Amino acid sequence: MIDKAIMRLSGIHKLMGLLAGLDVSQAIFIIGQAYNLSSAITGLWQGHGLAAQIPAIIWFIVFFLARHLINYLKDEMLDKFAATKAKELRRELLEKLFRLGPQIVQREGTGNVITMTLDGVALVENYIHLILNKMINLTIIPWIILAFVFYLDWESGLVLLLVFPIIIIFMIILGYSAKAKADRQYKSYQVLSNHFLDSLRGIDTLKFFGLSKRYAHSIYSTSERFRKATMSTLKIAILSTFALDFFTTLSIAIVAVFLGLRLIDAKILLFPALTALILAPEYFLPVRDFAGDYHATLDGKNAMTAIQKILAEPEIKANPVVISTWSEESSLVLQDVKFSYGKNEFLQPVNLTINGYQKVGIIGMSGSGKSTLVNLLSGFLQPQQGRISIDGNELKNLNQDSWRKQLLYIPQNPYVFEATLRDNLTFYTPDATNEQVRAAIKVVGLEELVSELPEGLDTQIGNGARALSGGQAQRIALARAFLDQERKIMLFDEPTAHLDIETELELKEKMLPLMQNRLVLFATHRLHWLQQMDIIVVLDEGKVVEIGKYQKLLAQKGYLYRLKNRMGGKLNEQNTLV
Template structure:
């Protein structure tokens, strides 16, 4: 359930170290709050006056305020880190998209790329913010509280230790179910995004041929599939949240009854019983928070992996060619240039000779290769055969920075 890819982000180690320090301090404050409150109640039960116990009261209030200060600092730290990381990812993604060119956009769909760049990065920001905080708190606070519970009463500590893995196991089972549904939801969302963009692009053509109503039904079916998958994810999320809350509450209730019986029978003193009873909800709180927010991070996780997959795409090497600004005597020659797609279609051998400032129209039937030729001229595709000569220099591809700076490409 923990995404290892998240820890490859720039600055993740530094933020983890800071969060560990914050949550270790917060664990000490939780322990101090519990010990102060348990001591205060025990002494008041023994007949001491409230005036004589002001030290424990001040200690409880100080620990309580300290916890809120730590929570505020933790929130500010993670908000800043998540925002900066999301901005950096968006810049890297846009830079990579411009380097890879329109071929990648055509493969994944314009709607999907636009949604990923805008909403997807925002979901990644939320994912980073939630997961780092919940993960570190779950790894530190329960361990430190369990040590104190063993010190107060080893039998109660043993019960708490045995219950914790059962909750984790149940959370993992529900987590896998939610992940499968969230993956289907994300796939449906990609289809819906592409359908929407395609409909906007072709609305004039669809209207002209009288197909706009028929196409709207296709969009409606896609949106219905997305709605149903979303509701399915929400059902699993609500069920798992309810189940985990129920089991953790039941565990605390059973522990309270167990402590009460031992207290009545005289096998346990009031101070350790109160201390364990106060620490028990704090012991289960991190895993409850992690489980509750896990479903909220699933879309962010899918978006994060989609962004990383694009960032890992190899960029074709640029030839080291120095080109001048296009002049009246500049020439571009394509001799028997061909291109072969993986799915089988290809661009037939093309011969072009362009010089100076000309106006050239590329005309052909649908599927003749107009877009492929434009992508070749823009350097976004690399010819499978043939030669290209520009300004007297022979190159294998037009993926040349000096050349692409002089091009305006509008799909």
């Protein structure tokens, strides 16, 4: 029942031992409480007067207090334990995520990763608390109570004992049938439940087609269909709760009736009968508690599984290799480097040598393997075969601190943090001086933005505060590059594809000087950049089809030449790219 991952938590065995001990004493207190209450009532019934019952009443109070005090203690202990473990788990998860990098975030979805880290871990925390408490309660308390009931009156004990497996069996059977029914309905269910949000998101589209007013009717009728589907599932789904309730209350009723009948026949006395009756609901309490929190534990279990899956993700980071600072004499060699995922070959064996401060243009359309090559170069992917070497040192992959330390990665949408403009600019160089920052602003042309901001450099920018345009975000990335002169390798991934052409031109002017005395790897499908590159790598369907200087490649009228013409948009050349 308890997840293996939970059992691996440090300190869990000690805690479980402690809880078990507390549960044994709690069961004894419950019995004491029932015993004394019953004794007081019986005394009164026999006509002994209230004064004679005072010791029993006091003992009842003591046992009652002690019993709930134990609950309190258990909750406190479990809260602390679960909170500590949750914190550890969250740290572990975050560390893992920040080692794995953007690939995993993209695959799992940003929203998903964040929900997992915050809400998912909270669910696990709740799960740890619940499962430990309820499982141990269930394995200890009912049985001690049952033993005592047997001691008082074995026939009542037998009734209670027999009901227990019946409850479990019915809950399992009904649980399965509910699940089967729910599974059958799941698909239509999902569509219906997403329908509302889907309609809200597409509301402007509906408006454009003049359908939005009439569509309100569809919202209502779909929601009503959803209601009917939910109700018919619910009828079955809560049957298991019903069964639990039914058998527990009914068996209490049966115990009462049996006791009554045997009391009439004078086969038992009031005191043991009353005690057994008071204990009967207590006997069922742990199993009812357990069932009541079933869904919370299920959510927690699922969250735990999802988190464990991420934690088990393989990491490609290999032993650190010393890579000297990139200089004019350095070289990076890719030899037969290949990457595939499943059956898809994203990159067929590539041979490439890059030297010194070359500017390398990487060109290709969507699906050409350009992104895969960029991800290999940035160290987020590991090639299946082939050799990578830098200055003769062989590497398994480029997930190397000493490589990344030299790298400036500028993607299509550089990320602007919700922080001050200054912090954003100096993200890579927290120690940059004011003068350096001012110089960077000038170099990349951010003066206008700075003058518009109410608090200048110290204004909060970023999504929540003040969103920047795509061009401004690129300028910030460039300023980071200007400030960090230590980084000698620039890796661009479609930096200007989404910008309007005039902004693109302005940026180009700012970018070119920054590329001097650096190795530049520039992936793009905007052809005008190619004239500034020393060497062009042309990719098509995961293959390097041409390597060479721009003018030379154009002159040989190969793939690049045809690509250029086709982009030029002559209708008659539309489908001649072979």
